[in-house]
Amino acid sequence: MxxxxxxxxxxxxxxxxxxQLQQAIKLLQLTNxxxxxxxxxxxxxxxxxxxxxxxxxxxxxxxxxxxxxxxxDTAPDHTATVxxxxxxxxxxxxxxxxxxxxxxxxxxxxxxxxxxxxxxxSGFDGxxxxxxxxxxxxxxxxxxxxxxxxARLTEAERAIAAVLIDAAxxxxxxxxxxxxxxxxxxxxxxxxxxxxxxxxxxxxxxxxARDVRECLALQLKERNRLDPAMEALLNNLDLLARRDMxxxxxxxxxxxxxxxxxxxxxxxxxxxxxxxxxGEPSQPVTPDVFIREGAGGMWxxxxxxxxxxxxxxxxxYHARVQGGARSDADKTFVSDCLANANWLVKSLDQRAxxxxxxxGEIARQQDGFLAYGVEHLRPLNLKTVADAISMHESTVSRxxxxxxxxxxxxxxxxxxxxxxxxxxxxxxxxHSAESVRHKIRQLIDAERVEIDVHSDDSIVDxxxxxxxxxxxxxxxxxxxxxxxxxxxxxxxxxRATV
Numbered sequence: 001m002x003x004x005x006x007x008x009x010x011x012x013x014x015x016x017x018x019x020q021l022q023q024a025i026k027l028l029q030l031t032n033x034x035x036x037x038x039x040x041x042x043x044x045x046x047x048x049x050x051x052x053x054x055x056x057x058x059x060x061x062x063x064x065x066x067x068x069x070x071x072x073d074t075a076p077d078h079t080a081t082v083x084x085x086x087x088x089x090x091x092x093x094x095x096x097x098x099x100x101x102x103x104x105x106x107x108x109x110x111x112x113x114x115x116x117x118x119x120x121x122s123g124f125d126g127x128x129x130x131x132x133x134x135x136x137x138x139x140x141x142x143x144x145x146x147x148x149x150x151a152r153l154t155e156a157e158r159a160i161a162a163v164l165i166d167a168a169x170x171x172x173x174x175x176x177x178x179x180x181x182x183x184x185x186x187x188x189x190x191x192x193x194x195x196x197x198x199x200x201x202x203x204x205x206x207x208x209a210r211d212v213r214e215c216l217a218l219q220l221k222e223r224n225r226l227d228p229a230m231e232a233l234l235n236n237l238d239l240l241a242r243r244d245m246x247x248x249x250x251x252x253x254x255x256x257x258x259x260x261x262x263x264x265x266x267x268x269x270x271x272x273x274x275x276x277x278x279g280e281p282s283q284p285v286t287p288d289v290f291i292r293e294g295a296g297g298m299w300x301x302x303x304x305x306x307x308x309x310x311x312x313x314x315x316x317y318h319a320r321v322q323g324g325a326r327s328d329a330d331k332t333f334v335s336d337c338l339a340n341a342n343w344l345v346k347s348l349d350q351r352a353x354x355x356x357x358x359x360g361e362i363a364r365q366q367d368g369f370l371a372y373g374v375e376h377l378r379p380l381n382l383k384t385v386a387d388a389i390s391m392h393e394s395t396v397s398r399x400x401x402x403x404x405x406x407x408x409x410x411x412x413x414x415x416x417x418x419x420x421x422x423x424x425x426x427x428x429x430x431h432s433a434e435s436v437r438h439k440i441r442q443l444i445d446a447e448r449v450e451i452d453v454h455s456d457d458s459i460v461d462x463x464x465x466x467x468x469x470x471x472x473x474x475x476x477x478x479x480x481x482x483x484x485x486x487x488x489x490x491x492x493x494x495r496a497t498v
């Protein structure tokens with residue numbers, strides 16, 4: 001067989017990610033601050049784009065996009081309604097000026113499955129963010145959240161811990177009032193204090209302290225040096241600041257040599273444990289979505305239009321420059337500018353509608369939390385939300401990353417509302433992992449005498465009779481996470497108390 005060059009034509013199918021589709025994917029995962037910067041760059045690059053600086057108060061009343069009534073399972077007597085408001089004029093002010101339909105995929109009523117486009121192996125999705133994370137030092141909050149992922153806490157405790165961590169400053173100190181957090185999250189103050197105690201065991205030692213005294217005490221405790229004399233010194237740090245050695249000796253009950261040693265130990269400690277981590281310019285969190293309680297027990301879900309860049313396409317300027325274009329290059333440039341401007345406007349509109357749809361479904365699923373507090377978080381995952389709104393899981397994942405919602409219980413990242421679940425043995429609705437842990441603790445707390453002690457196997461049988469399909473190793477894991485001894489140790493402890 002002779003070898004030689006030849007021409008062949010072949011047909012095939014493949015996923016091609018156009019620049020416009022890449023832009024749509026990128027817009028979806030940007031934060032509101034990043035989105036503003038991106039739009040500013042586009043405004044400088046594209047002469048046909050203009051910022052709409054008109055006062056939004058004069059805009060028409062928001063169009064009611066969807067109204068859904070449902071009964072919350074966690075609150076049988078409470079009927080909530082999610083009322084989602086979308087204002088097309090606010091979301092894409094340029095659309096009403098463009099007068100052109102543009103791409104069919106970009107129509108306001110259409111659904112772009114950005115997630116499938118982003119999974120084509122182009123290397124586009126998230127590359128910039130990954131490079132940024134690898135090139136900078138990890139922040140203290142990121143370090144604490146990494147440790148939280150491995151902490152043995154219930155779902156309710158994990159949610160409280162996330163709120164506490166986000167309240168820490170760059171020095172590692174907790175800058176929040178525990179009573180206020182307890183009231184806002186609808187949980188007991190003892191539970192918040194318990195979670196804080198767990199967080200104060202994280203690295204670096206001394207983190208999540210509420211003041212300098214507590215920070216130093218945590219570090220001394222780890223070194224097994226928090227004796228009564230040292231506690232007295234910590235309680236009189238004002239005397240140390242004034243160098244009142246006589247008063248300090250009297251307060252601590254030690255001589256001069258011991259006092260000098262104690263002061264030397266304090267100087268070896270770190271008063272700002274979080275200072276060793278990388279820091280970023282602090283940015284105030286601006287919610288992308290508002291969830292408010294309306295009349296009649298309704299939940300109103302609306303976009304924060306202040307975070308949405310308002311741009312429009314200047315059709316008059318386009319007509320003028322198009323008529324003056326002489327060369328093919330000029331005509332091509334004007335045409336490309338118009339196409340890119342129309343696509344950006346429609347991409348911004350689609351992004352806003354997608355965020356609104358996801359937030360509305362989250363409000364529907366987590367009505368119990370909104371009404372009653374953190375202990376009523378329902379089990380929720382990305383697939384549940386994605387199936388409910390007919391989108392792909394990765395699309396929901398992009399929407400919930402670095403997007404924040406303002407609720408009556410505070411401002412939370414959308415990912416805060418996703419919790420794990422335990423299947424039902426009867427085929428019914430799944431049980432929250434937190435509620436299962438609560439049932440296990442109730443069973444163990446009810447043990448009064450030696451013969452009443454439940455083994456992990458017996459707890460599995462009891463829970464299965466109650467409709468919870470759970471494995472023995474899961475029961476053991478939850479029991480250990482709650483720091484509950486084994487049945488053998490509990491039986492020995494009960495025998496000793498008789």
